[in-house]
Structure formats: C-alpha cells, structure tokens
Amino acid sequence: IDIIEKQIDAIAKDMGIDAAKTGMLSSSKIISTVSKCVKKYGFPIVIDPVMIAKSKAKLLKDEAIEILIKELIPLATVVTPNIPEAEVISGIKINNIEDMKKAAKIIVENYGAKSVVVKGGHLNSNESIDILYYNGKYKEYRSQRIETKNTHGTGCSFSAAITAEIAKGNDIEKAIENAKIFITYAILHGLSIGKGHGPVNPIAWLYIPAEKYKVIEELKKAIEILESNEKIAYLIPEVQMNLVMAIPYAKDINDIAGIPGRIVKIKNKVKAVSSPEFGVSSHMARILLKIMEYDNNIRAAINIKYSEKILEIMKKLNFTISYFDRREEPLEIKLKEGASLPWGIEQAIKRIGKIPDAIYDFGDIGKEPIIRIFGKNAIDVVNKVISIANMLN
Numbered sequence: 380i381d382i383i384e385k386q387i388d389a390i391a392k393d394m395g396i397d398a399a400k401t402g403m404l405s406s407s408k409i410i411s412t413v414s415k416c417v418k419k420y421g422f423p424i425v426i427d428p429v430m431i432a433k434s435k436a437k438l439l440k441d442e443a444i445e446i447l448i449k450e451l452i453p454l455a456t457v458v459t460p461n462i463p464e465a466e467v468i469s470g471i472k473i474n475n476i477e478d479m480k481k482a483a484k485i486i487v488e489n490y491g492a493k494s495v496v497v498k499g500g501h502l503n504s505n506e507s508i509d510i511l512y513y514n515g516k517y518k519e520y521r522s523q524r525i526e527t528k529n530t531h532g533t534g535c536s537f538s539a540a541i542t543a544e545i546a547k548g549n550d551i552e553k554a555i556e557n558a559k560i561f562i563t564y565a566i567l568h569g570l571s572i573g574k575g576h577g578p579v580n581p582i583a584w585l586y587i588p589a590e591k592y593k594v595i596e597e598l599k600k601a602i603e604i605l606e607s608n609e610k611i612a613y614l615i616p617e618v619q620m621n622l623v624m625a626i627p628y629a630k631d632i633n634d635i636a637g638i639p640g641r642i643v644k645i646k647n648k649v650k651a652v653s654s655p656e657f658g659v660s661s662h663m664a665r666i667l668l669k670i671m672e673y674d675n676n677i678r679a680a681i682n683i684k685y686s687e688k689i690l691e692i693m694k695k696l697n698f699t700i701s702y703f704d705r706r707e708e709p710l711e712i713k714l715k716e717g718a719s720l721p722w723g724i725e726q727a728i729k730r731i732g733k734i735p736d737a738i739y740d741f742g743d744i745g746k747e748p749i750i751r752i753f754g755k756n757a758i759d760v761v762n763k764v765i766s767i768a769n770m771l772n
Contacts, residue, residue, distance in 0.1 A: 380408050387416040396422040397546035398456070400538050403429035403438060407446040414450040423456040423545050426492070427538035431463040444468075453491030457551060459538045460486070462501040473497075476508060476519075483512035494551050496520075496541075498534065509559065513551055520559045523630070529569025529577035536581050537562045567628040590626040591657060594636050594757075598624055598655035601757035605642065605649055610768035615644040616684035617747050622655075623663045624679040624757045629671060632664040633657055662720060663751075669721040670753055674734050677753050681760045683767070685739055685748035692770045693750075698736040698763070701727040705743040736763065 390396060399422055404410045417424050428447060430439040439447070448468060452458055460482075462473045468490070469482035476499070483495040494513035502508065509520040540561040544554030561584050568583035601622060605611050614620070619641035626634050637660030640652030667680045683689070693700055703723035712722045727738040734753065742748035754760035 380412050383409060383412050384416060387413075387420075391416075391420045391422075396420060398423040398425065398542045400425040400427060400542040401451070402427055402535055402538075404443070404447065404451075405439070407440075407443045410443060410446045410451055414454060417451070417454045423542075424454060425538050425542045425545065426451060426455040426458045427534055428452075428458060428460050428464050428468065429534070430467060431461070437467075448490055452486065455492040456494065456545060457538075457541055457555070458486055458492045458495045459498065459534065459541065460495070461498045461534060465495075465497045475502070476510065479508075479510040480512065480517055483510055483517070487512050496555055498537070500530075500533065507563075509555070511552065511555055518552060518555075520555060522559060522563045525563070525566045527566060527569050528575075529571060529579065530566060531576040531578045532581075533562060533566060533579050536565055536579055539581075564628075567630075587626065591636070594624045594626055594657075595655050597757045598622065598636055598638075601761045602638070602642070602651045602655070604758065604761050604765070606651065608649075608765055608768065609647055610771070611649045611764065612644045612647050613771060614683040614689075614764060614768055615642070615649060616682060616749055618682075618749070619643050620649070620682055621660055621663045622679070622681045622757055622760070623660045623667055625664075625667055625671060627678070628675060629668060629678075632661060632668070635660060635664040635667055637663060661717070665717055666720050666724055666751060667753075669724040670728075670734060673728060676755055677734055678755060679757045679760045680751055680753050681764060683750050683752065683764060685742070685750050689750060689767060689771065690739065692767050693737055695770065696763075696766055699731070699733070700737050700739070701731045701735040702739045702741070703727045703730075705740055705746060 401413060404413060430437060430444060460468060465482040466473050469485040471482055473479055473482055479497040479499060483497045486492055486495045496509050496511045499508040505524055507522050507524050511518040537558055540558035541554050544557050564583040565579040565581050568580040569577055570580055571577045621637050621641045623635050623637040629635055636655045636657045638651050638655055639659040642649050642651050663680055663682060670677050703726040708719060708722060712718045723740055724738060728734055737750055737752045739750040740748060752760050752763050754763060
C-alpha cells in the first residue's frame with residue numbers, strides 16, 4: 380500500500396498531474412489510499428469502477444465496493460460504469476435507456492460524483508448508446524454497434540481517452556464525445572490475437588490521418604495514369620466519370636475521397652476537374668460503402684459508360700459481372716433519398732452470391748445506364764479500365 384502512495388507522490392511532485400484514472404482497485408486499503416491522494420493533490424479523476432468480470436462474477440468483495448462508493452466516487456470527475464457495474468453502484472436493475480438514466484442520476488445525486496457516463500454496450504441494440512448525467516442534464520452518445528469478438532480493453536481504453544481529453548483541457552461533454560469516436564475506431568480496428576477476445580486497438584485513431592493521406596496520394600497517381608491514356612475518353616459517360624477510394628473501415632461518405640467536379644472528356648483526352656478530396660462524392664461513395672459492408676478489402680470504384688460492346692470485352696477479360704434493374708426497385712426505396720444505388724448494389728451481389736468486378740444497370744427514365752468497376756485500390760480499378768480501353772480501341 381505504501382508504494383502506491385509513494386508512486387503518486389513522486390509523479391505529483393515531479394511533473395504534476397493534469398488528470399488521472401483508476402482501473403481495478405483490488406482492495407479497500409488501495410481504494411482508501413488512492414482517495415487520500417486525490418484529496419491531497421486535487422487532480423481530476425476518472426473512475427472506471429472495474430468490479431464485474433465478463434463472466435458476471437464479482438471481482439471485488441462487498442467491503443471494497445462499499446469503500447469505493449463511499450470514499451472514491453464522491454471525488455470523481457467522471458465515473459464510467461458499464462451496465463452491470465452501474466446496477467451494483469446504483470442498486471437498481473437496468474433493462475433499457477431510461478434505467479440507465481435513473482442509475483446515472485442516482486450515482487451523481489446520491490453518491491456525489493461530478494458526472495457519470497453509463498456505457499450501453501450490454502444492451503441488446505443495433506446502436507451502442509452511452510448516457511451521460513452531468514449538471515442535472517442527460518446527454519446521449521450513439522454509435523453503430525460493431526459485431527466483433529475483439530473487445531478486450533474497451534472500458535479501460537474509453538476511460539483512459541476521457542482522462543486524456545480532460546488533461547488537455549476539454550470539458551466533460553467534449554471529452555466523452557472525443558473518447559467515443561476514439562473507442563469506436565479502436566474497436567473497428569481490433570486485433571484478432573489468440574483464441575478468445577482480441578484487444579481493441581488504441582492507436583487506430585492515428586491510422587485515420589495516415590490512411591487519408593495514403594488514399595489521396597493513391598488517387599493522384601491513378602488520375603495521372605488515366606489522364607495520360609488517350610484511349611480512356613471513349614469510356615466517359617454523359618454524367619462524367621468519378622473515381623473514389625475509401626480508408627479502411629469507412630463509416631460514411633466523409634471517409635471516402637473522390638474528384639470534385641468529376642473526371643471529364645476534353646477532345647480525345649480525360650481530365651480531372653480538381654484534386655481529390657474527402658467527402659465530395661455522393662453517388663459513388665454510397666455505392667462503395669455498400670460494397671464494403673460485404674468486403675472491407677474492396678476500397679475503390681469507378682464508373683464508365685455502358686454499352687453491349689464493353690460488356691462483351693469485360694467477359695473476354697474474365698471479369699465477374701452482375702447487374703440490377705431499376706424497374707424492379709420497390710416504391711419505398713425509390714421514395715427514400717439516397718437509397719436506390721445501395722439497393723441496386725445489394726441486388727447485384729445477391730444475384731451472383733459474391734462481389735463482382737463490375738456492376739451495371741440499364742438506366743431508367745432520366746437515368747443513364749452505367750457500369751461501375753470495383754477493386755482493392757484506385758490504381759487497381761484504373762488498370763481494369765485501361766484493360767477495357769485497350770481492347771475497345
């Protein structure tokens with residue numbers, strides 16, 4: 380016990396503590412010692428009340444839980460219980476979001492914590508919903524639930540991220556907002572290590588700017604290849620051409636880069652109207668997002684004009700090809716903004732049972748027939764287009 384206090388003293392006196400967090404504090408003596416140090420130095424503290432194992436077995440004795448609630452939680456800037464832990468601390472059963480709110484309020488108003496965020500990972504829902512209670516108000520933090528077994532360390536990483544954000548000077552609401560984004564990416568990029576639950580990947584946050592840089596550079600090279608090939612011009616459709624590429628595990632169109640203004644035909648050459656950017660494509664980005672739901676390794680797409688001759692060439696090149704028919708589109712899909720193309724891609728994949736190299740449609744009233752070509756990266760799809768152009772000309 381003595382060594383714990385000396386460690387905290389050494390850090391506090393040497394460089395100061397902007398914020399701290401606790402994980403599992405295994406005994407009442409350790410909890411009391413940590414509480415004493417928090418009172419002594421007054422730094423913000425995030426309490427991750429680790430007390431329930433994945434098997435739902437208690438990791439702390441009742442005496443230690445009582446000391447945690449009585450001595451440490453009243454000092455907390457943020458408490459981050461999951462649902463089983465919130466049930467133990469608040470004394471109520473949690474079955475839904477309203478119960479989460481009640482538990483959070485009890486922990487703040489009855490036990491003195493400054494704020495509580497009850498994590499909703501244990502709820503059966505398509506979303507992961509966390510509930511913050513702070514300053515008498517509730518706030519929800521939502522993200523799409525990620526189906527993965529690699530969740531080891533989720534709670535620890537989430538509370539550590541909140542602590543880091545508070546140490547940087549962010550307020551509680553902003554700290555949790557940033558931590559939620561951080562942990563979502565950490566889970567998305569979780570590591571399949573060993574036979575059980577693999578760990579989340581806390582450095583995935585750093586992958587995003589690095590991957591975005593790589594995507595932009597890849598697109599620039601692919602555009603150079605297109606612009607230098609005079610045979611491509613015939614493949615430009617009336618709606619013009621766009622080339623898009625996504626970062627790994629793209630979540631929305633802001634994770635996909637394309638060409639603002641598209642790629643256009645100028646005499647017998649093609650020219651990108653401007654440099655590639657993220658978040659500028661709508662149609663092709665939605666198509667690629669739907670493809671990536673089936674295979675995250677397919678991260679690039681391009682559209683070219685439709686013709687029977689081009690279809691014949693793709694068959695000779697041994698492309699896997701599928702299609703969808705806009706005339707089969709249900710009315711409720713047609714009436715929903717942005718739903719038509721994802722529906723069409725889904726139909727095309729179901730038609731052959733796998734992701735094809737190319738998907739075409741026959742068009743409709745006011746809709747040009749188009750062929751879309753897919754690949755692992757931008758240069759991959761451009762090379763496929765060039766192989767078509769070489770045989771066409």
